[in-house]
Amino acid sequence: MSWKASEKLMETIKHYSNFPATGVSLRQMVQFGEKPSTGTLFRASQFLSEELPIRLAHRVQELQELPDGLNEMPSIGRVRDWYAQSFEELVTLPRPKLSSEVKERLLRPARRHGHKEANLLSKATQNPSVIKGQYKSEPEHNGNGNGNGNGKRGTTLTRRYFTAADDGLDWPPELSMYNTQFAETLEKIKRRHDSVVTTVAQGILEWKRKRQRMQIDHNIQAFLDRFYMSRIGIRMLIGQHIALTDQKSRSDPNYVGIICTKTNVRELAQEAIENARFVCEDHYGLFDAPKIQLVCNPGISFMYVPGHLSHMLFETLKNSLRAVVERHGPEKEEFPVTKVIVAEGKEDITIKISDEGGGIPRSAIPLVWTYMYTTVDQTPSLDPDFNKSDFKAPMAGFGYGLPISRLYARYFGGDLKLISMEGYGTDVYLHLNRLSSSSEPLQ
Numbered sequence: 001m002s003w004k005a006s007e008k009l010m011e012t013i014k015h016y017s018n019f020p021a022t023g024v025s026l027r028q029m030v031q032f033g034e035k036p037s038t039g040t041l042f043r044a045s046q047f048l049s050e051e052l053p054i055r056l057a058h059r060v061q062e063l064q065e066l067p068d069g070l071n072e073m074p075s076i077g078r079v080r081d082w083y084a085q086s087f088e089e090l091v092t093l094p095r096p097k098l099s100s101e102v103k104e105r106l107l108r109p110a111r112r113h114g115h116k117e118a119n120l121l122s123k124a125t126q127n128p129s130v131i132k133g134q135y136k137s138e139p140e141h142n143g144n145g146n147g148n149g150n151g152k153r154g155t156t157l158t159r160r161y162f163t164a165a166d167d168g169l170d171w172p173p174e175l176s177m178y179n180t181q182f183a184e185t186l187e188k189i190k191r192r193h194d195s196v197v198t199t200v201a202q203g204i205l206e207w208k209r210k211r212q213r214m215q216i217d218h219n220i221q222a223f224l225d226r227f228y229m230s231r232i233g234i235r236m237l238i239g240q241h242i243a244l245t246d247q248k249s250r251s252d253p254n255y256v257g258i259i260c261t262k263t264n265v266r267e268l269a270q271e272a273i274e275n276a277r278f279v280c281e282d283h284y285g286l287f288d289a290p291k292i293q294l295v296c297n298p299g300i301s302f303m304y305v306p307g308h309l310s311h312m313l314f315e316t317l318k319n320s321l322r323a324v325v326e327r328h329g330p331e332k333e334e335f336p337v338t339k340v341i342v343a344e345g346k347e348d349i350t351i352k353i354s355d356e357g358g359g360i361p362r363s364a365i366p367l368v369w370t371y372m373y374t375t376v377d378q379t380p381s382l383d384p385d386f387n388k389s390d391f392k393a394p395m396a397g398f399g400y401g402l403p404i405s406r407l408y409a410r411y412f413g414g415d416l417k418l419i420s421m422e423g424y425g426t427d428v429y430l431h432l433n434r435l436s437s438s439s440e441p442l443q
Contacts (some may be wrong), residue, residue: 075203124439321355413438
């Protein structure tokens with residue numbers, strides 16, 4: 001039986017979409033999750049049970065209102081329903097009845113070394129890689145009229161991502177039952193949304209065929225940027241919460257949820273190099289893929305989400321290897337070596353990937369950042385199931401590798417830039433912000 005949104009649900013979603021989202025920084029997530037007690041996890045689930053519906057509602061509204069008939073494409077409708085269904089599940093999840101004493105304990109700020117620190121979490125700073133409003137998540141309203149959706153709501157003050165006091169006393173069992181139930185709901189939602197990227201891509205293909213368009217225009221490009229950036233944020237919060245819930249039972253001292261406080265750049269780069277070479281050999285039937293030389297101080301580590309970094313490195317390396325093989329031909333005995341150089345600065349860790357794959361003409365560089373642009377002659381047909389996990393990918397995808405990698409970089413205040421010498425090769429610069437205090441890009 002397929003799920004269908006009721007009118008009442010759509011009205012509720014519209015109401016929620018008038019509230020602005022609340023950005024969280026990497027450092028706040030780490031400080032928050034260092035030792036999650038039942039009370040702290042309950043506070044987090046309270047925050048998320050209000051924050052996630054707002055973010056999901058923004059996306060449903062946006063999918064409803066897409067221009068030029070894009071909102072009528074079957075795949076887009078499917079994604080909209082997934083978001084609406086997840087919204088419904090979060091909003092209707094029954095909350096435990098709590099005594100006033102427990103409520104008061106939950107509101108008490110944590111103590112650190114004997115004194116109270118109400119604002120335990122460091123403040124998030126403006127994300128340096130994002131122009132204000134570039135990925136904003138509140139809907140635009142014409143005129144400055146009725147005060148909804150303009151981001152100046154008093155409600156955001158009550159939604160804070162912060163630690164509940166752990167006074168060493170036991171929490172009532174309802175709290176931990178609710179925590180478990182909430183984490184299970186999030187698991188279900190995360191699985192439901194696994195193939196969102198490919199399904200939206202499918203929707204764009206349906207639209208291109210129907211409208212007989214070769215390229216997508218900048219409005220759709222901007223929508224996809226906002227949509228996928230928001231998806232990274234939603235998955236980050238969900239993945240983090242699920243991991244914190246699991247963490248209570250087993251802990252790794254360097255991990256807070258899915259964030260590693262000592263992400264080792266060299267190890268991740270080495271792994272991405274092996275994976276990219278393997279996929280390249282497999283795709284072109286090579287005995288030995290082009291070599292990749294890594295120049296990196298083995299001790300460089302910083303606070304980051306290893307999954308995000310692996311994804312960006314793998315995608316950019318795959319592009320480089322593809323360019324090298326296509327330029328020099330699969331029969332070539334010795335391919336030129338691609339170089340990966342990692343540099344450590346005070347603000348950024350920068351990874352430069354230099355290939356001799358012939359470069360990109362200057363006129364085509366802006367196209368590299370557009371979705372569905374691919375240099376592969378034949379865009380693979382998109383089976384929505386082919387990409388159930390976010391990270392499994394064919395050698396040459398459907399032109400999503402670079403734009404989505406750039407969103408991952410910008411999400412935590414970094415960036416991805418590309419400089420090309422046509423006739424020689426391309427340098428990709430991946431800047432990773434190591435200060436970890438920049439807020440998610442949704443202001």
